[in-house]
Amino acid sequence: MTGTQIFTDIDYDRQGKQVGWLYVPHSVTRSAYGNIAVPIAVLNNGSGATVLFMAGVHGDEYEGQIALSRLVRDMDPSRVQGRVIILPAVNLPAALAGTRVSPLDGGNLNRAFPGDPDGSPTQKIAHYIDQVLFPISNFCHDFHSGGGSLDYLPFVSMRRTEDTDLNERTMRALLACGAEQAVVWTDGPARGFANWAAARRGVICLGGEFGGGGGVSRQGIALVERAMEGLLHHAGVVETELHPHPGTRIWHVGDRSFYVLAPEAGLFEPFTELGETIGAGDLCGQVHFVDNPVRAPEPVVFRAAGTVVAKRRPGRVERGDCVAHLAQEPG
Ligand SMILES: [Zn+2]
Numbered sequence: 001m002t003g004t005q006i007f008t009d010i011d012y013d014r015q016g017k018q019v020g021w022l023y024v025p026h027s028v029t030r031s032a033y034g035n036i037a038v039p040i041a042v043l044n045n046g047s048g049a050t051v052l053f054m055a056g057v058h059g060d061e062y063e064g065q066i067a068l069s070r071l072v073r074d075m076d077p078s079r080v081q082g083r084v085i086i087l088p089a090v091n092l093p094a095a096l097a098g099t100r101v102s103p104l105d106g107g108n109l110n111r112a113f114p115g116d117p118d119g120s121p122t123q124k125i126a127h128y129i130d131q132v133l134f135p136i137s138n139f140c141h142d143f144h145s146g147g148g149s150l151d152y153l154p155f156v157s158m159r160r161t162e163d164t165d166l167n168e169r170t171m172r173a174l175l176a177c178g179a180e181q182a183v184v185w186t187d188g189p190a191r192g193f194a195n196w197a198a199a200r201r202g203v204i205c206l207g208g209e210f211g212g213g214g215g216v217s218r219q220g221i222a223l224v225e226r227a228m229e230g231l232l233h234h235a236g237v238v239e240t241e242l243h244p245h246p247g248t249r250i251w252h253v254g255d256r257s258f259y260v261l262a263p264e265a266g267l268f269e270p271f272t273e274l275g276e277t278i279g280a281g282d283l284c285g286q287v288h289f290v291d292n293p294v295r296a297p298e299p300v301v302f303r304a305a306g307t308v309v310a311k312r313r314p315g316r317v318e319r320g321d322c323v324a325h326l327a328q329e330p331g
Contacts, residue, residue: 002131003117017077018042041072041086048082049235052137057109059094063210063220064143082237113197134201146212153274153309154220155181156208161199170204176234177227184252213313251327257304260284260324262317279305
């Protein structure tokens with residue numbers, strides 16, 4: 001028994017295509033015996049690997065939500081050998097509000113793992129994924145973007161774990177996605193993240209950033225769709241005519257020195273563009289104080305060398321906001 005309070009009519013072992021909901025009990029004034037109905041689809045045909053696709057872990061990251069909703073409508077179970085589980089808007093309250101965190105509990109689903117069966121709605125959803133879905137999955141791809149606060153150069157990603165065999169198998173899955181660029185997060189296990197929880201269960205877990213700024217990137221949607229097809233093919237779940245990218249460029253993102261933080265509250269003027277190569281000590285931008293225009297702007301510098309893969313979108317900053325982050329090619 002998993003102890004989850006979430007219930008569903010979906011039978012994960014039934015053959016064919018099912019589209020339904022995970023019901024998260026949520027008793028409020030408007031609805032005494034109410035539930036949050038999180039959409040889910042399961043396609044099952046014969047035996048084979050199980051691939052879990054998730055989007056909307058953060059509600060303001062849209063490329064994966066669009067691509068996975070389309071997959072739910074279009075995918076024919078006869079194409080599948082094995083099982084595909086699709087959650088296009090997994091933190092549904094956040095997805096409907098277009099916010100990173102849930103408006104119900106302030107919960108960030110990608111910091112909530114392993115979750116709590118008796119906790120807030122976000123904690124209950126994390127717990128269900130960890131206790132019910134990860135144990136029946138061989139592969140997971142969790143699609144993100146920069147959301148409202150960051151713009152990203154689109155890439156597929158993985159997190160390096162302490163399990164070298166799992167790392168190698170995850171790298172093979174990542175290369176199968178056929179992305180031009182990929183990022184390996186090397187800053188150790190990130191407690192609370194979905195990929196951390198998946199790795200603990202031996203699931204080969206991919207992620208990635210497919211756009212940002214609170215918008216919808218067409219290039220990002222195309223990369224999500226290419227990555228989905230590539231992973232399904234790699235898992236042996238679908239046969240597909242693949243045209244893998246001739247050489248995915250692999251970057252890594254390491255410790256805190258890869259991230260640039262605003263030193264003071266103000267108006268941030270960036271000096272770099274996404275994809276630009278910079279050196280340690282180069283200017284990232286400067287913070288202006290428009291309430292005191294005679295005060296000189298405060299310079300903000302990069303502490304490491306690399307390529308700019310993320311930039312803050314909104315102009316106003318508070319002290320401690322991330323205004324950019326880097327990735328480096330190994331070696
Ligand atoms: Zn995200």
